[in-house]
Amino acid sequence: MKEGFRQSMAWLHTWSGLVTGWVLFFVFVTGTAGYFDDEITRWMQPEQPLRQAPAPADNGRLAGLALDQLEQLAPGAAYWRIVLPHQSSNPRAWRDFAVEWETLPEPGQVRGRRGQQGLDPQTGAHREPVATRDTGGGRQLYRMHYALHYIDRQLAYYLVGVCTMLMLVAIVTGVITHKKIFKDFFTFRPGKGQRSWLDAHNVVSVMALPFFLMITYSGLLLFATTYMPAGVAALYGTGPEAVTQFFDELRGREAAAPVSRPRASVPAMIARAEASWGEGQVASVVVRQIRGGEPRVEVHRVLGGQVRFYDGEILRFHAGGGEPLPLDAPASPSVKTNETFRALHEGLFADTTLRWLYFIAGLLGCGMIGTGLVLWTTKRRQRQAHTFGFRLVEALNVATIAGLPAGVAAYFWANRLLPVDFADRAAWEVNCLFLIWGEALIYAYFRDTRKAWTELLWLAAGAYALLPLLNALTTDKHLVATLAAGDWVLAGFDLTVLALGGIFAWAAIKVGRRTRQRRAGAAATGTGRSLAAEAL
Numbered sequence: 090m091k092e093g094f095r096q097s098m099a100w101l102h103t104w105s106g107l108v109t110g111w112v113l114f115f116v117f118v119t120g121t122a123g124y125f126d127d128e129i130t131r132w133m134q135p136e137q138p139l140r141q142a143p144a145p146a147d148n149g150r151l152a153g154l155a156l157d158q159l160e161q162l163a164p165g166a167a168y169w170r171i172v173l174p175h176q177s178s179n180p181r182a183w184r185d186f187a188v189e190w191e192t193l194p195e196p197g198q199v200r201g202r203r204g205q206q207g208l209d210p211q212t213g214a215h216r217e218p219v220a221t222r223d224t225g226g227g228r229q230l231y232r233m234h235y236a237l238h239y240i241d242r243q244l245a246y247y248l249v250g251v252c253t254m255l256m257l258v259a260i261v262t263g264v265i266t267h268k269k270i271f272k273d274f275f276t277f278r279p280g281k282g283q284r285s286w287l288d289a290h291n292v293v294s295v296m297a298l299p300f301f302l303m304i305t306y307s308g309l310l311l312f313a314t315t316y317m318p319a320g321v322a323a324l325y326g327t328g329p330e331a332v333t334q335f336f337d338e339l340r341g342r343e344a345a346a347p348v349s350r351p352r353a354s355v356p357a358m359i360a361r362a363e364a365s366w367g368e369g370q371v372a373s374v375v376v377r378q379i380r381g382g383e384p385r386v387e388v389h390r391v392l393g394g395q396v397r398f399y400d401g402e403i404l405r406f407h408a409g410g411g412e413p414l415p416l417d418a419p420a421s422p423s424v425k426t427n428e429t430f431r432a433l434h435e436g437l438f439a440d441t442t443l444r445w446l447y448f449i450a451g452l453l454g455c456g457m458i459g460t461g462l463v464l465w466t467t468k469r470r471q472r473q474a475h476t477f478g479f480r481l482v483e484a485l486n487v488a489t490i491a492g493l494p495a496g497v498a499a500y501f502w503a504n505r506l507l508p509v510d511f512a513d514r515a516a517w518e519v520n521c522l523f524l525i526w527g528e529a530l531i532y533a534y535f536r537d538t539r540k541a542w543t544e545l546l547w548l549a550a551g552a553y554a555l556l557p558l559l560n561a562l563t564t565d566k567h568l569v570a571t572l573a574a575g576d577w578v579l580a581g582f583d584l585t586v587l588a589l590g591g592i593f594a595w596a597a598i599k600v601g602r603r604t605r606q607r608r609a610g611a612a613a614t615g616t617g618r619s620l621a622a623e624a625l
Contacts, residue, residue, distance in 0.1 A: 102262035109252040120234035121451025129227030135564035149356025154213030163190035165347035178393040290460040307434035353411030384408035484534035491545035492529025498552035546597035554590025
């Protein structure tokens with residue numbers, strides 16, 4: 090009975106992994122890149138200046154300059170926000186001095202119009218943003234890991250949701266199937282064909298197993314109201330207005346009254362916050378008034394350093410007298426749970442070291458999916474090598490595991506090679522990614538499998554390894570300049586793609602060497618049997 094149950098779980102593990110594997114590989118590749126989406130965006134906007142150490146700022150003085158501008162730019166708005174210079178975690182970048190606002194909604198509208206304006210920290214005058222090329226940046230890669238591309242967004246949510254659920258099934262059934270999974274974690278037998286692929290699959294799967302469970306389960310929770318809308322519909326009804334009402338209540342958004350300049354001293358409020366949190370810990374100041382309530386000023390602390398990332402610290406003051414005001418009631422346990430899983434999934438709370446661990450775990454996820462897909466073809470090659478279904482699966486494996494990374498590299502190449510004034514430039518960056526991926530699929534289907542693996546891996550290796558050279562030829566933000574300036578965001582991108590190029594080159598060398606060895610062995614025995622998958 091026990092063995093029968095385990096065998097049934099093995100069947101479920103195999104097929105739930107196979108039918109979703111190529112979509113999940115795409116989700117993991119783009120999602121892993123998303124942990125450095127802001128850094129990628131900055132590299133894809135080379136017009137941005139090199140980062141320099143920020144000068145000390147008097148936040149109280151800046152608040153006064155900002156209020157002067159807000160009175161002119163957005164009188165009677167729904168809220169004012171003063172963004173003070175700080176290192177932000179969302180987006181992960183240095184935030185310069187700026188003001189933001191939202192107007193009161195027009196009749197029949199739910200939201201008002203939002204605006205923002207950068208300010209000079211010395212004079213408070215308008216500071217025009219640096220003109221940058223049109224690009225999707227890292228955000229485009231991040232969005233594609235849950236919204237895909239070219240298809241309806243709602244359909245994409247459901248498609249990714251189904252694949253994520255099946256991945257969770259595959260993970261759980263994989264643990265059940267491999268009764269010696271932790272013992273097998275320390276076992277790797279190279280050069281053994283199918284056995285080697287199973288060992289590799291076990292090693293990368295167990296190495297980050299808690300991460301895989303967390304990332305799949307939390308990904309489903311993030312879209313719980315999309316996948317299970319009945320609860321919201323039963324209480325709020327259906328339609329856009331009902332959904333808006335639900336999220337307004339969830340996020341504590343209330344009808345606003347027009348704001349005006351606080352009579353109390355905002356610099357004094359900032360000083361009080363800095364005395365409590367430390368200098369440089371004030372991220373922004375928000376002036377708002379709930380309809381029927383008292384005008385208030387909220388001083389927000391820099392986000393980060395705690396798992397419940399979105400539940401940042403706030404000090405609230407009366408805008409008229411300056412006395413402290415109580416905060417809202419704590420969130421319910423269900424909201425806290427949802428926010429915790431959301432923060433764990435997105436990793437916005439993580440410092441640089443932890444984000445690199447997220448990135449490495451994401452790469453291990455790609456390895457887990459990739460080794461599982463190759464293992465499927467390795468086990469069935471002798472029986473099904475000449476069937477259409479097998480050839481299609483094999484071509485999809487080659488195109489996705491080797492061709493998709495080359496497509497992502499093409500996305501970066503397009504950013505540098507497309508003319509800056511090219512129409513629909515950002516869209517064509519993404520088109521280049523999918524064109525390379527699609528061409529890799531066609532190539533892999535008609536090309537000899539062992540040659541397709543080697544050649545596409547070399548393509549990916551060259552595409553990544555040559556990116557720093559392309560960057561040096563097309564911009565002045567080359568690796569030598571960024572290292573000299575201590576700009577580790579830009580330098581880190583170039584160094585990372587060099588490392589990726591090295592990894593793909595190593596894989597191409599290994600595949601080519603194993604292929605030659607297998608072919609020599611087959612020729613010596615006279616079998617002539619194709620062993621491309623075992624050669625990987």
